[in-house]
Every structure is written in C-alpha cells, then in structure tokens.
Amino acid sequence: MSRLETRDLTIRFGGHVAVNAVTCSFEPGTLTAIVGPNGAGKTTYFNLISGQLKASSGSVSLGGRDLSGMSASERTHAGLGRAFQLTNLFPRLTVLENVRLAVQASRGGPHRRGLNLWSVWSDHRTLLQHADEILGSIALKDKEHELVANLPHGDQRKLEVALLMALEPQVFMFDEPTAGMNAAEAPVILDLIRRLKADRSKTILLVEHKMDVVRELADRIIVLHNGSLVADGEPAEVIASPVVQEAYLGLSPQDASGGTDTPPHPDLPPSGGRSKQP
Numbered sequence: 164m165s166r167l168e169t170r171d172l173t174i175r176f177g178g179h180v181a182v183n184a185v186t187c188s189f190e191p192g193t194l195t196a197i198v199g200p201n202g203a204g205k206t207t208y209f210n211l212i213s214g215q216l217k218a219s220s221g222s223v224s225l226g227g228r229d230l231s232g233m234s235a236s237e238r239t240h241a242g243l244g245r246a247f248q249l250t251n252l253f254p255r256l257t258v259l260e261n262v263r264l265a266v267q268a269s270r271g272g273p274h275r276r277g278l279n280l281w282s283v284w285s286d287h288r289t290l291l292q293h294a295d296e297i298l299g300s301i302a303l304k305d306k307e308h309e310l311v312a313n314l315p316h317g318d319q320r321k322l323e324v325a326l327l328m329a330l331e332p333q334v335f336m337f338d339e340p341t342a343g344m345n346a347a348e349a350p351v352i353l354d355l356i357r358r359l360k361a362d363r364s365k366t367i368l369l370v371e372h373k374m375d376v377v378r379e380l381a382d383r384i385i386v387l388h389n390g391s392l393v394a395d396g397e398p399a400e401v402i403a404s405p406v407v408q409e410a411y412l413g414l415s416p417q418d419a420s421g422g423t424d425t426p427p428h429p430d431l432p433p434s435g436g437r438s439k440q441p
C-alpha cells in the first residue's frame with residue numbers, strides 16, 4: 164500500500180512562508196479534507212505535492228519513493244492524480260475522444276507491443292469500452308459526441324474528473340471539485356468521490372470550503388493556518404474544537420452543526436471561477 168507523505172514541506176514567496184514545515188502522511192483508504200481560512204496555504208500545499216510548485220525545502224514521497232525532484236508530469240506517472248480546473252481538456256475534441264486519450268495515456272498504446280493489426284483493433288475496442296464506462300459513471304454518456312468547447316461549465320468540470328479517473332492514479336487530489344457547479348451538477352461529482360472512497364486502495368485528498376461536504380465525506384480533517392498544520396484528527400473532533408471553529412474556520416458553533424460554507428476571502432470574487440494555478 165502506498166502512503167503519501169510530506170516532510171517539513173515548506174515554500175517561501177519572498178519573505179512570506181506560504182507552507183511552513185508541514186509533515187503529514189496520508190494512508191490509502193482514507194479521504195482527508197484539508198481546510199482552513201482563505202490564504203491558509205491549502206492550494207499551495209496541493210501544488211507542492213503535485214509538483215506545480217517546487218518546495219523551498221522538505222520532501223514529498225509516495226510509497227517510500229521520493230518524488231521531490233520530479234516534475235508534475237513525472238509525479239502523475241508515479242501515481243499522483245490531480246483534477247485541474249479545465250486545463251487538461253482538449254476543447255476541440257469530443258467528450259469521448261478526451262476520455263479515450265486519457266485512458267490511452269495511462270495504459271500505453273499498441274506501439275508498446277509492436278504493430279499487430281489484431282492487437283491494435285482489440286486495444287482500440289478495450290479503450291473505447293473503458294472510456295464508455297467512465298462516461299457512464301459521470302453521467303456524460305449522452306454527450307459523448309459533443310465538442311468539449313460546447314459543453315456547459317459543469318459538464319466540463321465533470322469531464323475533468325472523468326479524465327482523472329481514466330488515469331487510475333493511487334492518489335486523487337481534488338481542489339474544490341464542485342466550485343462553480345449548479346445544484347444539479349454537484350451531486351454527480353460528490354457521488355463519484357463517494358464511490359472512489361469505497362475503493363479502499365485509493366488515497367483521496369480534498370480541499371473544500373463547504374463544511375457540509377467535508378462533514379459527509381471526510382474520514383479525517385487537517386487544518387492549515389498561515390501555512391502551518393494546526394489540527395489533525397477525526398472530523399467530529401476537529402470541527403467541534405472551539406479553537407478551530409473560531410480562529411481557523413471562522414465558524415460560529417451554529418455553523419458547525421448546520422452545513423455552512425466558510426466565509427469568502429475579501430480578496431476573492433463573490434462566487435466560483437477562481438483560477439488555482441500557480
């Protein structure tokens with residue numbers, strides 16, 4: 164089983180320490196929610212794990228293998244899968260073509276085994292079948308022949324998750340997976356995450372502001388504040404902790420029992436559509 168670990172993971176932007184010596188390990192079969200106020204360092208921590216940002220110091224390892232010197236794409240090959248907000252899609256291809264390419268990328272094409280017409284045909288059929296299954300699970304089967312560029316935003320976000328599933332990573336990283344989705348779209352993504360959770364071999368990390376989602380999905384919560392890990396434990400225990408509610412989540416005790424989002428950061432636009440890329 165492959166444990167994901169960060170040790171003393173740190174990044175400085177000039178004089179600002181955005182992630183400060185975070186040591187934490189994540190076990191397969193566990194969904195860990197990473198929460199904290201706006202600007203706490205959650206996305207930066209994700210970027211350091213997935214390799215979008217290079218750490219100032221510290222390390223990231225998966226199954227004992229040090230990933231610290233690897234690029235983001237090398238980490239993807241090593242088993243880290245991160246859903247990006249629409250940056251991985253090919254807008255001029257159809258939905259099915261996008262998923263088929265992702266399945267193909269994860270399994271390798273016929274060139275791996277030399278050119279043999281039967282194997283090319285059989286590979287093609289298997290790829291399509293698998294792509295079809297994935298599209299079914301994400302409720303996009305009826306749109307498989309549509310160009311991605313023509314899909315509504317919510318469907319594009321679902322497709323992002325489909326591509327991530329096609330890669331079959333050991334670690335799934337979701338950064339606000341339902342941001343910008345409407346009430347009908349969000350449950351499809353949440354249901355998928357629930358199903359991924361049922362596969363006890365997968366490690367899932369979720370950055371999420373919606374506390375009702377965290378409460379329902381998380382096996383464990385870690386809290387970042389000013390780049391440091393300030394709480395780590397069972398959801399009920401962490402959420403109930405007064406110091407976390409008041410100082411770190413900005414919640415009143417009433418919010419903590421009622422499924423309210425954490426308050427938006429004054430620097431952020433009022434709703435969805437934030438770019439999380441470094």
Ligand SMILES: Nc1ncnc2c1ncn2[C@@H]1O[C@H](COP(=O)(O)OP(=O)(O)OP(=O)(O)O)[C@@H](O)[C@H]1O
Nearest residue numbers: 176181199200201202203204205206207208428441
């Ligand atoms: N590329 C960068 N250059 C300089 N500062 C950065 C950079 N990326 C992040 N920061 C700073 O690091 C801190 C942590 O930002 P980060 O986006 O990780 O917080 P967050 O917890 O994900 O916030 P939110 O909940 O608003 O998404 C912030 O002060 C942010 O301004």
